[in-house]
Amino acid sequence: MAKTRQSRGSPQEQGAITPILAVCLAMGLGLLALTVDLGQLFVAKNELQNIADAAALAGARKLIQPQDSSNGNLVAVVHCSEAIAAAQAMAADNKSLGATLTVSDADVTVGQWNLSTGSFTKTGCSANPVEVNAIQVTVKRDGETNAGVASFFASILGTPTMNSQATAVAYLGVAGTAAAGTVGLPFAVSTTAVSGTFPGVASRPAGPHSYARANSIMDWFMPQPAQATASQSFTWKDLGGASLNVKKGSWIMPKSSESSDGTKLKSYILGPKSGGVQYPEVKVGQQLYPVSEYNYPTWLYADFQNLKTRFNAEKKPGSDGKYKWRTLVGVYYTNKPSVKAPPPPNSWLGLAQSLIGPRPAFACTSYPSPVIYLEGFITVDVTNVTVASSNCQNYDYKDSRSCANNCYMDLEIPVDQNFIIPNTNSNPVVGQTTQQMNSSAPNGANFAAVPYLVK
Numbered sequence: 001m002a003k004t005r006q007s008r009g010s011p012q013e014q015g016a017i018t019p020i021l022a023v024c025l026a027m028g029l030g031l032l033a034l035t036v037d038l039g040q041l042f043v044a045k046n047e048l049q050n051i052a053d054a055a056a057l058a059g060a061r062k063l064i065q066p067q068d069s070s071n072g073n074l075v076a077v078v079h080c081s082e083a084i085a086a087a088q089a090m091a092a093d094n095k096s097l098g099a100t101l102t103v104s105d106a107d108v109t110v111g112q113w114n115l116s117t118g119s120f121t122k123t124g125c126s127a128n129p130v131e132v133n134a135i136q137v138t139v140k141r142d143g144e145t146n147a148g149v150a151s152f153f154a155s156i157l158g159t160p161t162m163n164s165q166a167t168a169v170a171y172l173g174v175a176g177t178a179a180a181g182t183v184g185l186p187f188a189v190s191t192t193a194v195s196g197t198f199p200g201v202a203s204r205p206a207g208p209h210s211y212a213r214a215n216s217i218m219d220w221f222m223p224q225p226a227q228a229t230a231s232q233s234f235t236w237k238d239l240g241g242a243s244l245n246v247k248k249g250s251w252i253m254p255k256s257s258e259s260s261d262g263t264k265l266k267s268y269i270l271g272p273k274s275g276g277v278q279y280p281e282v283k284v285g286q287q288l289y290p291v292s293e294y295n296y297p298t299w300l301y302a303d304f305q306n307l308k309t310r311f312n313a314e315k316k317p318g319s320d321g322k323y324k325w326r327t328l329v330g331v332y333y334t335n336k337p338s339v340k341a342p343p344p345p346n347s348w349l350g351l352a353q354s355l356i357g358p359r360p361a362f363a364c365t366s367y368p369s370p371v372i373y374l375e376g377f378i379t380v381d382v383t384n385v386t387v388a389s390s391n392c393q394n395y396d397y398k399d400s401r402s403c404a405n406n407c408y409m410d411l412e413i414p415v416d417q418n419f420i421i422p423n424t425n426s427n428p429v430v431g432q433t434t435q436q437m438n439s440s441a442p443n444g445a446n447f448a449a450v451p452y453l454v455k
Contacts (some may be wrong), residue, residue: 041162041164043097044096044097044141044164045164045166047094047095047096047097048096048139048140048141048164048165048166049166049168050094051090051091051094051096051101051139051166052091052137052138052139052166052167052168053168053170053453054090054091054094055087055088055090055091055103055108055137055139055168056087056135056136056137056168056169056170056453057090057170057451057452057453058086058087058089058090059083059084059086059087059090059108059135059137059170060083060134060135060170060171060172060451061086061172061450061451062079062082062083062085062086063078063079063080063083063110063132063133063134063135063172063451064076064077064078064079064129064132064133064172064418064420064447065077065079065082065420066419066420066422069420069422072316072326074326074379074419074420074421074422075417075418075419075420076129076417076418076419076420076445076447077129078125078126078127078128078129078132080110080125080132081125083110083135084105084108084110084135087103087108087135087137088102088103088105088108091103091137091139096139096141096146099141099146099147101139101141101146102145102146103137103138103139103145104145107137107138107139107140107145108135108136108137108138109122109135109136109137110122110123110124110125110132110134110135110136111123111124111132111134111135111136112131112132112133112134113133113134113169113171113173113454113455115173115430118454118455120134120136120169120454120455122136128418128443129418129445129447130174130418130433130443130444130445131443133171133172133173133174133447134169134170134171134172134173134454135169135170136167136168136169136455137167137168137169137170138165138166138167139165139166139167140163140164140165141163141164141165142163142164142165143163148162148163148164167455168453168455169453169454169455170451170452170453170454171451171452171453171454172447172448172450172451173430173445173447173448174376174430174431174432174433174445174446174447174448175376175377175421175430175431175445175446175447175448176283176284176285176429176430176431176448177281177282177283177284177429177448178281178282178283178328178377178421179281179422179423180278180279180280180281181272181278181279181423182279182281182328182421182422182423183279183282183327183328183329183330183377184271184279184314184325184327184328184329185268185269185279185327185329185382186251186252186253186254186265186268186269186279187236187249187250187251187252187329187330188249188250188252188288188290188329188330188331188332188374189249189329189330189331189332189378190249190331190332190333191331191332191333191375191432231381231412231413231414231415232412232413232415233383233410233411233412234410234411234412234413235408235409235410235411236249236408236409236411237403237404237407237408237409238250238251238300238303238403238407250290250291251265251290251291251303252288252289252290252291252330252332253265253268253288253289253290253291254279254280254282254286254288254289255289256287256289258289259289259290259291260291262299265291265303266299266302266303266306269303269306269307269310270306270309270310271310271313271314273310273313273314274306274309274310274313276306276310282330282374283374283429284337284374284375284376284429284430284431285336285337285373285374285429286373286374287336287371287372287373287374288330288332288372288373288374290332290372300392300403300407301387301388301391301392301403301407304385304386304387304388304407304408304409305387307385307387307409308385308387310325311325311382311384311385314327314382315382318381322383323383324381324382324383324412325381325382326379326380326381326382327379327380327381327382328377328378328379328380328419328421328446329377329378329380330374330375330376330377330378331374331375331376331377331378331431331432332372332373332374332375333372333373333375334371334372334373335373336373337373337374337375337376337429337432375431375432376430376431376432376446377421377431377446378413378446379413379414379417379419379446380411380412380413381411381412381413381414382409382410382411383410383411383412384409384410385408385409385410386406386407386408386409386410387406387407388403388406388407392406392407414444415444416443416444417444418443418444418445418446418447419445419446419447420446420447420449421446421447421448421449422449423449431445431446432445433445
C-alpha cells in the first residue's frame, strides 16, 4: 500500500505561531482596555456633566432672590456667596462612579451670559442683578481637586487613572414669560419715544394741565436720565383715539377674540380678589390687542370704578408711608422682538411718554391695526385711582365733565430697581432692561424666578 507523506514545513517555520499569538493577545488586551476604560470614562463624563448642570442651576436659583417675598417685597437682590455655596452643596450631594466630589471656589464663577454672542464673561459679584445674571460651574476628576477616573486594563499599560471634567452655565436673567396671574393689570406702555407735548399726563406734584404748556415735555416728566431717582410719577388716562397711537399707554387684551369684549376687560381689571379673573400667561414676542373705551363713557366710568375697587383690595403701605399697589404690566413695541437682540426704543424718555393718552376722538372699542408685540415687563406702583363722583361725560378733555379729567390712575415707576417675577416659567426669550431702553438710564429689570441652562 502506498504511503502518503505529510508536509510539516521546514524546521525553521515550526514554532512561529507563538509570537503571532502573543502579538494578537497584546492587541486584544489593548482593545479590551480601550473599550472598557473608554466606556468607563464616557460614563464618568456624563455623570460629571449632570452634576455640573445640577450645580449650576442650584447656584443660579440662589444668585438673584427677592428681598422679602413673604411680605411681597420682590426687589431683586444678588447673593453671590449663597449661590456659590448652593452650587458646591449640590455637587457634593451627587456622586461620580460612587465617588463624592468637591467643587472648589475657583471652579464656581459668577458673571454675565451674553445672549447675542452665546458667551459667558466672568465679572465677579455686583450688587446689580443686571450685571450678574449667570453662574458657571466646572466639576473635575483631575487627580487634584478630585481623584481621577480609575482604569482597569489600561493600568496594565501604565495608565492607572484618567482625567475628565464638565462645565455648565445657568442663566437667571430678564424674564420672557409671565405666568398666569403675574401680570396684574390688562395694561401696557409703549417703548417708542415721542416728541412734543400731549394731554393726559402730568408729573407730581400736580401743576397746570400739560395741554397748557408750550415748553418741552422733559420739564414735566423727569430729570435727565443719568440723574433719574428711585421712582418717577405719572398719571394715565384712557383718552382713546380713532386709531392706535403706538406711542401711548393702553388697555391690552391677550387674545384677538377678546379685543372687543368689554365684559372680559372689566373682569381682568377686577382680578380674582375682587370677583374677576387673572390675566393669562403672556410671553415676550406675543401679539397683543390694545383697547380703548373713550367713545363709551359709561364703560370707561365702570372700568375706573372697578380699577378703584381693585386698588383698594391690593394696596399695602410702602416704606414711605404711602399706600401702593405694586404690580407688573407689559411693555409693547411695534416689531416682534428678537430673542438675542431686542430692538431698543429711541430714548429713555419714551418709556415715560408711553403713558400719555392720545387726543380724544371717536374711537372703536378696539384698534384693528397696527400689530403690536409684548416687548417685556415693567414693575409699577399704582398710588391712587381717581373716579368721578358721577358718570363722566364724553366731552373734550378740556371740559370739566369729561372722563379725561375725572377718571385717571396715578403711577410710580421705580426705574432704578430690579424685581423678581414670581412663578415665572423658564423661557429662553428675554425681555428688556431699562438700560436697554436707553444706555444712560439706570439698570432695572424683571427677572425670571426659574433659571435655565445655556451651556
